[in-house]
Amino acid sequence: MEVSYNALRLHPKDNVAVALQYIGKGETVLISNFGEDLIATEEISYGHKISIQAIKENEEITKYGECMGKATEEIPLAAHVHVHNVRGLNENERADIIHHMMKT
Amino acid sequence: MVDDPGSCFTGIIYNSFLSLGRKVKVVMSYTFKGYLRKDGSAGTRNHIGIISSVICSSTVTNDIASKVDGAVSIIHSNGCAQLGDDFNVTKSMLSGVAENPNFYSNLLIGLGCETNQVSGLLATIDKSKPIEGFSIQQMAGGTNTAAKGVAIAGEWSKEITEEKRMELPISKLTVGIITIDIDEQKLKAITPVVSALIDTLLKNDSTVVSSLTRTLEPGGDYLAEKAEDMRAKVELRTLSKGLNRRRWESDKDYALRSFSAEERSLAAEEARLLGSHRLEGLLDINEKPGGKGLYLLKSSENIVESLSNFASVGCNVALIVSADGVLVTSNVIPCISIAPQDDSQSPRDYVDIYIGNDDKEQQIAALLEKLIQVSSGELTALEAYELGEFAIPHIGTTF
Amino acid sequence: MTKFYGYRRPDGSIGIRNHVIVINTVGNLSALTRKVAGLVPGVIPVIHHGGESQFPEDYVQTLRTLVGTAGHSNVSAALVIGMEDDRIAQEIEAALIEKGKPVRTICLNCNLTIQEMVKEGKSWLSAALENSKKETREQCDITELIVGLECGGSDAWSGITANPSIGAFSDMIVHEGGTSVLAETTEAIGAEHILASNAINHEVGREFLTIVRNYDRRIKETGEDIRSANPTPGNMAGGLTTLEEKSLGCIKKGGSTPLREVISYSEMPSEKGFVFMDTPGYDVESVCGLAAGGAQIVLFSTGKGSPTGSPIVPVIKIGTNPKVYEIMSEHIDINAGKIIDENKSIKDIGKEIFDKVIDVSNGEKTAAENQLNQEFAIWRLAESI
Secondary structure (H helix, E strand, O other): OOOOOOEEOOOOOOOEEEEOOOEOOOOEEOEEOOOOOEEOOOOEOOOOEEEOOOEOOOOEEEEOOEEEEEEOOOEOOOOEEOOOOEEOOOHHHHHHHHHHHHHO | OOOOOOOEOOHHHHHHHHHOOOOOOOEOOOEEEEEEOOOOOEEOOOEEEEEEOOHHHHHHHHHHHHOOOOEEEEOOOOOOOOOHHHHHHHHHHHHHHHOOOOEEEEEEEEOOOOOOOHHHHHHHOOOOOOEEEEEOOOOOOHHHHHHHHHHHHHHHHHHHHHOOOEEEEHHHOEEEEEEOOOOHHHHHHHHHHHHHHHHHHHHOOOEEEEEEOOOOHHHHHHHHHHEOOHHHHHHHHHHOOOEOOOOHHHHOOOOOEOOOHHHHHHHHHHHHOOOOOOEEEEEOOOOOOOOOEEEEEEOOOOHHHHHHHHHHOOOOEEEEEOOOOOOOEEOOOOEEEEEEOOOOOOOOOOOOEEEOOOOHHHHHHHHHHHHHHHHOOOOOHHHHOOOEEOOOOOOOOOO | OOEEEEEEOOOOOEEOOOEEEEEEOOHHHHHHHHHHHHHOOOOEEEOOOOOOOOOHHHHHHHHHHHHHHHOOOOEEEEEEEEOOOOHHHHHHHHHHHHHOOOEEEEEOOOOOOHHHHHHHHHHHHHHHHHHHHHOOOEEEEHHHOEEEEEEOOOOOOOOOOHHHHHHHHHHHHHHOOOEEEEOOHHHHOOOHHHHHHOEOOHHHHHHHHHHHHHHHHHHHHOOOOHHHHOOOHHHHHHOOOOHHHHHHHHHHHHOOOOEEEEEOOOOOOOOOEEEEEOOOOOHHHHHHHHHHOOOOEEEEEEOOOOOOOOOOOOEEEEEOOHHHHHHOHHHOOEEOOHHHHOOOOHHHHHHHHHHHHHHHHOOOOOHHHHOOOOOOOOOOOOOOO
16 A cells, blocks of 8 residues: 655755645654655644754755755754754854855 | 927817918917826826736736737746846836836736736736736636636726727827937937927927937036936936946946037937926836926937836827837837938838928927827828837846 | 767757748847747747847847847747848857757848848748758767756745756756756845865855855845745745745755856756756846756746746746646646655655656657747846846
8 A cells, every 4th residue: 555645854964854745743743765664743833843863053954965054052852953942053154065066 | 299288279270271381370279089097197008918927927817818809818937936127127117118108908918926926016007997907827727817817808908899989189199209229310310390399289288208328428518507406416427437237247337427518419419309398307117207398218228118117107109200210119109210211222111200401390290290190090101010019227237 | 878869960969840930130030030930830930029128238138148049959940130240140050050950141231122022931930931841850979968047936845856856857967977057046135155075176166055045146136135035925825934934945946966167047067967047037048048957858846837848949847736736637747746645765755756868868859849939038138238
């Protein structure tokens, strides 16, 4: 029988998955492209992100296999990942990446 | 005769008596037959405007207009991914055009996700005429949008058949005038007749709006002398110093370019074309005149953008002065194409009036008569060929 | 290798449509061009109001776009309506003659009345249309295809469903030796380092960073800041958290193959593979540049639903969510929303797009073609003079 997923991991390196439908607190999260099932610790709206690993403060949030921002606080497993616990990169951080990239 | 402040004729009486060679004095002002709007303005046409807020809805807008008698499609390439002043020009252009007295009513058609929201336009456009608006995403597709649009505009189409033109004084005319693609020598042949017409219009309390294009800008210091308003004086003098427009490559050697002696000389002649009256003010793109009299309107030299600019500031008729005629007109306001007579060429079917060496007074009268007739419903040559267009000027890049 | 059936042109390029067009050089001739096109059913009008009263940066870009559009491999023959001594008309004509494409210029001449110009245009177009019907398709390799990648009316799902699926398609076509051209420089701001690091070499990476930086600067000059305005409140409600995330979702259309070249607006790629074209995020202007640069098809992901097409290239619409596909079905060709509610993978949809591209290349009409959406707008840079 085909498994019905309610979340999607876009890239093997990602530490977040996207909810394909509303996921209530305590509901099982079945993630496409990810081995294990999780239990949501918070409600996750349609299209929002859920952590599929515990993420430390200042650690990169990875989506599409790329850094999309940094955690502003420690994010436990299976939690809602959004503007309340993630920030975009600042000018210096981006300049560093570009500088580093051009050297290598 | 026309210059005599005491003599006022209706265009028709004047012409018929003139042909009898009599001099008559009738105490009556010049009139035309137009559509009086609730706000006191007058339409020389009675169109239904189908206006797209963004290029994405232009196909549906055209579709609606093609299915409704009396409807005119106002489409353009702007409306999204615009910022700052460039976006403001698009908004003010569309709201200005909707308010043009030549429209009986307006239907705004949007996509839904565009920068230039229909709701924003509806909030700014004057409500003295019927107006409605909705978007393709809101209606779940172009087919539904077109069907609803045709139903609404179709009702208006029935209503306009009931509308009658009425005799109105020419003080209700706001006449745009643009001089384009003409050299000084050819323009000189036209100046005496057109300047006299403008003086007559102003004497009769009409409003005249002249495009201030790059060919007239070098005449800014001359025009500044005729301006009452201090701000206009200062700005006109600045504009006469050299060509200056907004561009991204401003750091390159593209900045202010000074005008040549020939450009200044042509501009002086263009300024003389505007007659002897004082200037009431200098208008920004899409800025409406604050009262009666003679105004300058900042414009690009792009003919479609300039004529659309006239439509957005409330002109209900316009004059295009050029050497050989133009092939495009506004689809909102009738534009009378005026060119100098050239015996070496056969007359072109897209020029309305040739100005030659005939009797000056007669030519002035004929031009005024043409203006009155066109304002009363006679089609211009370009209207008869259905060569109306609309475009919005850009003053910056898109994003 | 995947094959399709296209029209082989005398210059060796491959068209997937066989359009007869009429194009104007300056705004003064826009209405006449519309009128002439209307007289011969099947002829496509390409109408704009530029080409005059423009600074060199705009003039050159307009000229390049018009030449690229009229000379496009999807065009069988072109009628140009120009002024006397019209440089744009001359350049279009020269380019098409060099390509061996039928072209005719009618110039506004004082000895021709409107009626005569219209009559002449009508008879030439009718003959060109008859002639085009004799041209036949032949088998071609997928390496001949250039596919533009675009989005418009995006939503929070764009970066999750449709754009990664387009990316999967891009990887497939590049793998088979074809070309994909990603556009919309504005949409890359915030993720430029990622695309640049994916460049084939430093030079290409640097070129890409330069066009993004210029764009960023232009936006700042208007007094706006893209970082404070993005993601929009609507984006955030939909689940987008940062500008990087939003931009990553946009550039995902480019897939994972290395970036080989950065080209200007309306410029032809000189390399096969994955290419970036400097265009605005304004979708219609961007599609216009992609087409003028030789793309025969454009893929267009849409979350809100956009009907727009192109006069000369088929535009394939890919809906990002099930709802938009349902309510805007007349404007959408592919439902990437199946990733959300039917457990389809990005690869599945990528393959569906690939098959659709081949079908459309063989002549199948897109939603935009069926709805006669033929929007055309050239990217403007400076104020009109």
